[in-house]
Amino acid sequence: MSLCPVCGRVMCDHTPTERGQTHEEMMRDLTLEEQKTWEECPSDDPRKIAVARKYHHHVLTEKDRQEVEAHQKQRQQEEVERQRDLR
Numbered sequence: 001m002s003l004c005p006v007c008g009r010v011m012c013d014h015t016p017t018e019r020g021q022t023h024e025e026m027m028r029d030l031t032l033e034e035q036k037t038w039e040e041c042p043s044d045d046p047r048k049i050a051v052a053r054k055y056h057h058h059v060l061t062e063k064d065r066q067e068v069e070a071h072q073k074q075r076q077q078e079e080v081e082r083q084r085d086l087r
Helices: 023-027 032-040 046-054 062-086
Strands: none
Touching: 032 046, 032 062
16 A cells, blocks of 8 residues: 555555545555655654655556565565574
């Protein structure tokens, strides 16, 4: 689900109409920039809303999906290494 352009959250109570998006736009996967912003910024950070508004009507491409998948794999590998270092 995309970041909400109203509040910057992934899951919220704003309807597609309140968000100014179609249902498909609201339900699409995050772009890499949205994913990183969501992971790195506190919940009330205005940068989340700014990024959400940037991709408000974005149509996710295959390149977007591949970038997010690569980022998620990298984050998982970093977590595995971090856990290994803690032992």
